[in-house]
Amino acid sequence: MGKGSSLGTTSSSAASCTNSNNDDVLPKLIVFDLDDCLWTPEMHELSGMPTIAVEGPLDPNDNTSILGTVGMKVPSRRRGRLNDDEEIVELYPGARLVLRELATNPKYSGVKIAVASSSLEPSFSRACISGIEIIEDVTMKDMISYAQIGREGQLTSRKTSHFRLLREQSGVEYEEMLFFDDCNWGDHVGDLESSCGVVGVRTPNGLTLDEFHLGLEKFRNRIKS
Numbered sequence: 001m002g003k004g005s006s007l008g009t010t011s012s013s014a015a016s017c018t019n020s021n022n023d024d025v026l027p028k029l030i031v032f033d034l035d036d037c038l039w040t041p042e043m044h045e046l047s048g049m050p051t052i053a054v055e056g057p058l059d060p061n062d063n064t065s066i067l068g069t070v071g072m073k074v075p076s077r078r079r080g081r082l083n084d085d086e087e088i089v090e091l092y093p094g095a096r097l098v099l100r101e102l103a104t105n106p107k108y109s110g111v112k113i114a115v116a117s118s119s120l121e122p123s124f125s126r127a128c129i130s131g132i133e134i135i136e137d138v139t140m141k142d143m144i145s146y147a148q149i150g151r152e153g154q155l156t157s158r159k160t161s162h163f164r165l166l167r168e169q170s171g172v173e174y175e176e177m178l179f180f181d182d183c184n185w186g187d188h189v190g191d192l193e194s195s196c197g198v199v200g201v202r203t204p205n206g207l208t209l210d211e212f213h214l215g216l217e218k219f220r221n222r223i224k225s
Contacts, residue, residue, distance in 0.1 A: 029111070118157050120151070163196060174198045178199050
């Protein structure tokens with residue numbers, strides 16, 4: 001998985017990325033929604049900026065794994081606030097497993113990562129991206145090459161606006177992208193498939209590892225058809 005750079009570009013000279021055995025066609029750009037896809041809760045539900053790092057095991061399947069920042073917490077606005085009222089943004093377990101796979105499996109070394117979010121609080125989203133670690137000393141920001149977050153300026157509530165800018169930034173064509181979105185507030189996956197030809201998978205309960213592999217299979221089938 002290529003390490004992130006918001007100003008980076010990706011060559012589109014090849015039809016797709018493949019591993020050394022040439023048995024797994026991969027997208028050049030994998031794009032994730034944020035709220036209710038990678039993490040919970042949604043940014044507009046927070047009372048303020050999440051600025052406090054929350055420590056925990058980086059591997060959700062191993063409580064004895066290396067500790068790191070697994071969430072970002074909103075500072076309490078009143079003294080004596082109970083722990084069960086704390087506002088903590090955390091990745092879904094499946095989403096953390098997916099990002100760990102992208103970060104550690106060498107077959108993804110040629111794949112770039114992007115996010116496309118119509119967040120109502122883009123500054124909150126960026127704070128979480130900057131703080132949350134995936135593996136030791138590697139944050140979400142380190143992994144993400146391109147980020148289009150919000151619904152102001154050139155961005156709207158429709159994700160086609162985000163993808164137009166992602167294509168301009170990355171040089172990757174729509175048919176070389178794979179998209180994951182919860183689609184709980186609108187069928188962004190269906191919209192992008194019909195209007196741009198982007199392969200997508202809906203993740204209504206937060207991204208799971210099975211849904212990620214389903215997306216890769218769907219992308220391979222599209223390329224081979």
